[in-house]
Amino acid sequence: MLREQLHSVAERDRRDTDTPRSPARRATGTDNNSFLGMFEAILEENTDAATEHQENSRVDANLQSYLSEATLPMNRCPLEYWRSNQSRYECLAQLARKYLSAPCTSVDSERLFSAAGHVMTQQRNRLACDKAEMLLFVKKNLPLIKPEFFKK
Numbered sequence: 655m656l657r658e659q660l661h662s663v664a665e666r667d668r669r670d671t672d673t674p675r676s677p678a679r680r681a682t683g684t685d686n687n688s689f690l691g692m693f694e695a696i697l698e699e700n701t702d703a704a705t706e707h708q709e710n711s712r713v714d715a716n717l718q719s720y721l722s723e724a725t726l727p728m729n730r731c732p733l734e735y736w737r738s739n740q741s742r743y744e745c746l747a748q749l750a751r752k753y754l755s756a757p758c759t760s761v762d763s764e765r766l767f768s769a770a771g772h773v774m775t776q777q778r779n780r781l782a783c784d785k786a787e788m789l790l791f792v793k794k795n796l797p798l799i800k801p802e803f804f805k806k
Contacts, residue, residue: 663745664713716743769793 720743726735732754740747773789774781781789797804 663748664709667745713745716746719743720746766790766794 736747736750773786
Protein backbone atom coordinates (compact mmCIF):
# COMPACT_ATOMS: atom_id res chain seq x y z
CA MET A 655 0.00 0.00 0.00
CA LEU A 656 2.82 2.39 0.86
CA ARG A 657 4.56 1.63 -2.43
CA GLU A 658 1.38 2.45 -4.40
CA GLN A 659 0.96 5.76 -2.55
CA LEU A 660 4.59 6.63 -3.22
CA HIS A 661 4.20 5.85 -6.91
CA SER A 662 1.05 7.97 -7.12
CA VAL A 663 2.83 10.92 -5.47
CA ALA A 664 5.77 10.52 -7.85
CA GLU A 665 3.44 10.24 -10.86
CA ARG A 666 1.56 13.39 -9.81
CA ASP A 667 4.86 15.26 -9.43
CA ARG A 668 6.02 14.02 -12.82
CA ARG A 669 2.79 15.15 -14.48
CA ASP A 670 3.05 18.55 -12.80
CA THR A 671 6.59 19.08 -14.06
CA ASP A 672 6.05 17.75 -17.60
CA THR A 673 6.24 20.49 -20.20
CA PRO A 674 3.85 20.66 -23.12
CA ARG A 675 5.08 20.15 -26.65
CA SER A 676 7.55 22.74 -27.78
CA PRO A 677 6.34 25.64 -29.96
CA ALA A 678 8.62 24.50 -32.80
CA ARG A 679 6.88 21.13 -32.89
CA ARG A 680 3.44 22.74 -32.84
CA ALA A 681 4.44 25.09 -35.65
CA THR A 682 5.28 22.20 -38.00
CA GLY A 683 1.64 21.17 -37.92
CA THR A 684 2.34 17.45 -37.75
CA ASP A 685 -0.56 15.33 -36.62
CA ASN A 686 -1.03 11.63 -35.95
CA ASN A 687 -2.32 11.00 -39.49
CA SER A 688 1.07 11.60 -41.09
CA PHE A 689 4.02 9.26 -40.78
CA LEU A 690 6.09 11.92 -39.00
CA GLY A 691 3.23 12.60 -36.57
CA MET A 692 2.91 8.91 -35.71
CA PHE A 693 6.68 8.67 -35.25
CA GLU A 694 6.65 11.64 -32.86
CA ALA A 695 3.75 10.11 -30.91
CA ILE A 696 5.65 6.83 -30.56
CA LEU A 697 8.75 8.69 -29.39
CA GLU A 698 6.71 10.60 -26.80
CA GLU A 699 5.14 7.37 -25.52
CA ASN A 700 8.54 5.69 -25.24
CA THR A 701 9.99 8.74 -23.48
CA ASP A 702 7.04 8.83 -21.07
CA ALA A 703 7.38 5.09 -20.36
CA ALA A 704 11.13 5.41 -19.77
CA THR A 705 10.61 8.40 -17.50
CA GLU A 706 7.92 6.55 -15.53
CA HIS A 707 10.18 3.50 -15.17
CA GLN A 708 13.05 5.67 -13.92
CA GLU A 709 10.71 7.43 -11.49
CA ASN A 710 9.37 4.11 -10.17
CA SER A 711 12.86 2.73 -9.67
CA ARG A 712 13.89 5.95 -7.89
CA VAL A 713 10.87 5.68 -5.57
CA ASP A 714 11.65 2.02 -4.86
CA ALA A 715 15.29 2.89 -4.13
CA ASN A 716 14.19 5.68 -1.75
CA LEU A 717 11.83 3.30 0.04
CA GLN A 718 14.50 0.61 0.41
CA SER A 719 17.03 3.16 1.63
CA TYR A 720 14.59 4.48 4.23
CA LEU A 721 13.64 1.00 5.42
CA SER A 722 17.30 0.05 5.83
CA GLU A 723 17.95 2.99 8.20
CA ALA A 724 17.96 2.57 11.97
CA THR A 725 14.71 3.33 13.79
CA LEU A 726 14.37 6.74 15.44
CA PRO A 727 14.60 6.92 19.23
CA MET A 728 11.29 7.50 20.98
CA ASN A 729 12.34 10.95 22.23
CA ARG A 730 13.01 12.31 18.72
CA CYS A 731 10.26 14.17 16.85
CA PRO A 732 9.32 12.45 13.57
CA LEU A 733 8.34 15.74 11.92
CA GLU A 734 11.82 17.15 12.59
CA TYR A 735 13.34 14.01 11.08
CA TRP A 736 11.27 14.41 7.91
CA ARG A 737 12.05 18.12 7.70
CA SER A 738 15.80 17.38 7.83
CA ASN A 739 15.56 14.45 5.38
CA GLN A 740 13.08 16.01 2.98
CA SER A 741 15.66 16.32 0.21
CA ARG A 742 16.69 12.66 0.57
CA TYR A 743 13.17 11.20 0.57
CA GLU A 744 10.93 13.61 -1.35
CA CYS A 745 7.90 11.35 -1.86
CA LEU A 746 8.12 9.80 1.59
CA ALA A 747 8.37 13.26 3.17
CA GLN A 748 5.14 14.32 1.45
CA LEU A 749 3.34 11.25 2.79
CA ALA A 750 4.80 11.82 6.26
CA ARG A 751 3.48 15.40 6.30
CA LYS A 752 0.09 14.10 5.25
CA TYR A 753 -0.20 11.31 7.83
CA LEU A 754 1.82 12.65 10.77
CA SER A 755 0.17 16.05 10.98
CA ALA A 756 -2.58 16.72 13.47
CA PRO A 757 -6.14 17.05 12.17
CA CYS A 758 -7.21 20.67 11.88
CA THR A 759 -10.64 20.16 13.44
CA SER A 760 -11.94 19.29 16.87
CA VAL A 761 -14.73 17.07 15.55
CA ASP A 762 -13.09 13.78 16.62
CA SER A 763 -12.51 14.97 20.16
CA GLU A 764 -16.09 16.26 20.38
CA ARG A 765 -17.37 12.88 19.17
CA LEU A 766 -15.27 11.15 21.81
CA PHE A 767 -16.75 13.36 24.56
CA SER A 768 -20.22 12.64 23.22
CA ALA A 769 -19.54 8.90 23.28
CA ALA A 770 -18.18 9.22 26.82
CA GLY A 771 -21.44 10.92 27.79
CA HIS A 772 -23.35 7.90 26.47
CA VAL A 773 -21.11 5.48 28.41
CA MET A 774 -21.00 7.39 31.70
CA THR A 775 -24.69 7.85 32.48
CA GLN A 776 -26.59 8.22 35.78
CA GLN A 777 -27.22 4.47 35.78
CA ARG A 778 -23.47 3.76 35.36
CA ASN A 779 -22.13 6.23 37.89
CA ARG A 780 -20.07 3.56 39.69
CA LEU A 781 -18.22 2.46 36.54
CA ALA A 782 -14.46 2.44 37.11
CA CYS A 783 -12.29 4.73 34.96
CA ASP A 784 -10.32 1.90 33.36
CA LYS A 785 -13.55 0.05 32.44
CA ALA A 786 -15.05 3.22 30.93
CA GLU A 787 -11.83 3.77 28.97
CA MET A 788 -12.00 0.20 27.63
CA LEU A 789 -15.65 0.64 26.64
CA LEU A 790 -14.85 3.86 24.76
CA PHE A 791 -11.89 2.22 23.04
CA VAL A 792 -14.02 -0.70 21.87
CA LYS A 793 -16.86 1.62 20.81
CA LYS A 794 -14.54 3.74 18.66
CA ASN A 795 -12.27 1.01 17.25
CA LEU A 796 -14.52 -2.01 16.76
CA PRO A 797 -16.03 -0.58 13.54
CA LEU A 798 -12.49 -0.38 12.14
CA ILE A 799 -11.80 -4.04 12.93
CA LYS A 800 -15.21 -5.59 12.18
CA PRO A 801 -17.07 -3.22 9.81
CA GLU A 802 -19.61 -5.92 8.87
CA PHE A 803 -21.23 -5.54 12.31
CA PHE A 804 -21.96 -1.87 11.69
CA LYS A 805 -23.40 -1.84 8.16
CA LYS A 806 -26.63 0.08 7.92
